[in-house]
Amino acid sequence: xxxSRVTVVVAxxxxxxxxxxxxxxxxxxxxxxxxxVVDNGSTDGxxxxxxxxxxxxELVEHDHNLGCAARNTGVARARTPxxxxxxDDSWWEEGALxxxxxxxxxxxxxxxxxxxxxxxxxxxxDPVNADLAHSPLPAxxxxxxxxxxxxxxxxxxxxxSAFVQAGGFDPLLFFGGEEALLAQDLAAxxxxxCHLPDVRAHHxxxxxxxxxxxxxxxxxxxxxxxxxxxxxxxxxxxxxAEAARRSLNDPDSRAALTGALRLMPxxxxxxxxxxxRVERDLALLESR
Numbered sequence: 001x002x003x004s005r006v007t008v009v010v011a012x013x014x015x016x017x018x019x020x021x022x023x024x025x026x027x028x029x030x031x032x033x034x035x036x037v038v039d040n041g042s043t044d045g046x047x048x049x050x051x052x053x054x055x056x057x058e059l060v061e062h063d064h065n066l067g068c069a070a071r072n073t074g075v076a077r078a079r080t081p082x083x084x085x086x087x088d089d090s091w092w093e094e095g096a097l098x099x100x101x102x103x104x105x106x107x108x109x110x111x112x113x114x115x116x117x118x119x120x121x122x123x124x125x126d127p128v129n130a131d132l133a134h135s136p137l138p139a140x141x142x143x144x145x146x147x148x149x150x151x152x153x154x155x156x157x158x159x160x161s162a163f164v165q166a167g168g169f170d171p172l173l174f175f176g177g178e179e180a181l182l183a184q185d186l187a188a189x190x191x192x193x194c195h196l197p198d199v200r201a202h203h204x205x206x207x208x209x210x211x212x213x214x215x216x217x218x219x220x221x222x223x224x225x226x227x228x229x230x231x232x233x234x235x236x237x238x239x240x241a242e243a244a245r246r247s248l249n250d251p252d253s254r255a256a257l258t259g260a261l262r263l264m265p266x267x268x269x270x271x272x273x274x275x276x277r278v279e280r281d282l283a284l285l286e287s288r
Contacts, residue, residue, distance in 0.1 A: 004033040005082055005101040006157060009074030012088040013040035013065055015208055016049050023054045025091035025202070033084070033097055034058070036074040040065040067174035071153070075163055083160050089206040090154040093118075096199045100157040103196060109142045111162035111191025112183070114151035115199040126203065128152060132195035136288060137281055145194040149183050149281055155201035162191045172266055173225060176218035181226045187278045188230075213252060220256035221263075228260075228267040230274050231282075 008026055012019050019037070026035055036058045039046050050059045060073055075083050082101050084092060092115075100113045117126035137147040153169075156179070166185040169178050183193055209215075224243055227236040243260070246253035260267075274282075 002031045004029075004031045004097060005080050005105075006084050006097040007034045007036060007074075007078035007080045007082075008084045008086055008092065008097070009036050009038065009071050009078065010086045010088060011038045011040060011068070011070040011074065012042065012046060014042045014044045014046065015088045015206055016042070016044045016046045018204075018206055018208070019046060019088040020049060020053060021204075022086055022088050022091045023050070023057060026086065027054070027056075029092065029094060029097065031098075033092075034078070034080065036060065036077045038062065038066075038070040038074045040067070040070050066171065068153070068169040068178040069171035069174075072168035072171075075158075075160060075168060078160055081160055082157055083163065084157040085153050085155075086201070087154040087203070087206075090201055090203040093200040093202060096201065097157065100196065100199045103144050103194075103199075104157075104159055107142060107144050107192075109190070109192045110144070110194060111159050111166075111186045111189075112151060112193040113145075113157045113199055114148050114193065114195045115155040115157065115201045116195075116197045117152060117155045118200055118202050120204060123202070126152075129197065133197055135195065136284055140192055140194075143192045143194040145196045148193050148195050149180075149187060149278075149285060151179050151183060151193065153179050154203055157199070159191070162186055162189070165189055166191075170229070170270075172229075172263060172270065173222045174218070176215055177222045177226070180223075181229065184226075184230050184274055184278060184282070185272075187281070188272075188274050217252050217255045217259065220253060221259040224256065224260040225263055225267045228264060229271055232273060232279055235279075 039061045041064045116129045135146040227239045243257045247257045
């Protein structure tokens with residue numbers, strides 16, 4: 001049997017039964033991809049379930065929650081040239097991983113493929129699909145699909161060497177909107193990111209998701225931190241001023257701003273301004 005060129009990395013925490021479903025779907029793919037599960041300190045028996053029911057899956061167990069950076073652990077264990085990410089409530093469609101690998105093989109400048117996402121049992125298209133397919137960024141003849149500067153982590157395949165060069169997912173962000181920063185870092189290094197609509201992932205949103213308020217606050221906090229980590233000073237200052245204005249009347253904005261200010265020294269210390277060409281692309285996307 002032909003060996004897969006793509007390793008699937010799944011970060012998980014306290015979703016044992018949903019993870020079982022995801023690993024079952026991944027195990028049915030042909031050729032079967034190597035799978036690395038990174039457990040973020042689960043307390044529901046996730047690790048034991050993986051060891052017992054999926055002995056071919058490589059399991060890495062952290063004793064605490066690393067957030068999005070757990071995926072970096074999985075990539076470090078991969079021995080294939082390409083790595084796909086799944087969440088514990090998502091999996092890849094038959095043929096998707098090999099199609100992505102073919103695109104990487106044929107286009108050496110591609111660093112990331114952003115897949116289409118089909119949601120729920122009826123496979124309805126996620127709204128993000130249309131945004132990716134109709135990206136306003138100028139076309140790049142070196143890429144096999146529309147050029148993008150965003151993706152969903154549960155529906156992305158990366159060139160392992162590009163991911164490592166970019167430093168992976170930033171642990172400072174923990175969770176929520178972490179994809180945007182990685183996309184910018186890949187683009188800053190000259191890697192191309194593109195959308196391939198025929199590469200598809202299935203997402204069945206977990207019933208065990210954290211409260212929406214928690215997620216909104218983290219995403220708003222991380223957007224502000226990401227601005228200070230990479231964007232030009234005028235953008236970072238304007239985003240901070242807008243966050244301060246909203247915080248006067250909005251508890252979520254106030255919590256996000258407070259969280260960002262607490263981590264701001266680390267963000268400034270890790271600041272790496274983006275090249276002008278990436279700033280221009282971001283300005284184009286933000287003007288829509």
